[in-house]
């Protein structure tokens with residue numbers, strides 16, 4: 029589904045099963061953000077095909093954090109000429125507690141590969157420039173991706189419409205999540221692209237959501 033110039037969204041709308049929203053940025057280096065659960069990948073693939081993208085068109089897969097519902101699907105890109113990127117702490121997590129988390133959720137730890145690490149700062153993807161923002165608290169190595177040109181912010185599981193990421197999974201910490209959300213609040217955002225739930229459009233709606241989430245949840249964390 030096309031959201032705006034070069035930006036496509038694949039929102040997960042089924043209530044029967046959990047999966048994440050995926051986002052695709054088209055350009056010289058087409059990028060997919062968060063390929064979701066492996067067993068639900070056919071649905072994402074079907075959506076992408078409708079928009080004219082085959083998995084082999086994707087040259088970069090970015091994962092916002094190493095939870096199964098965002099990360100497991102990277103295995104669909106291992107045999108392609110697709111680079112896979114995540115934060116160094118996300119990779120360390122997968123080497124240590126990550127496997128346990130997957131088993132806890134009744135899943136096998138997935139095969140994956142990390143071609144390069146995402147670090148806080150600028151990320152050049154073909155003809156687009158993004159800012160990687162390190163946002164721990166929900167998961168180790170969690171990052172958000174800000175695209176100044178589109179004033180779009182991909183938030184993974186840090187903040188959603190009217191809610192925020194859980195902090196009870198391994199490596200989660202409320203104080204860190206709060207600090208991460210505080211940093212995001214400073215950005216000029218017209219399109220909030222969360223890992224679950226609806227996309228928020230318009231500067232006022234995004235600002236109001238930051239205000240609502242901080243005033244509702246910050247006294248609890």
Ligand SMILES: [Zn+2]
Nearest residue numbers: 093095167185
């Ligand atoms: Zn998560």
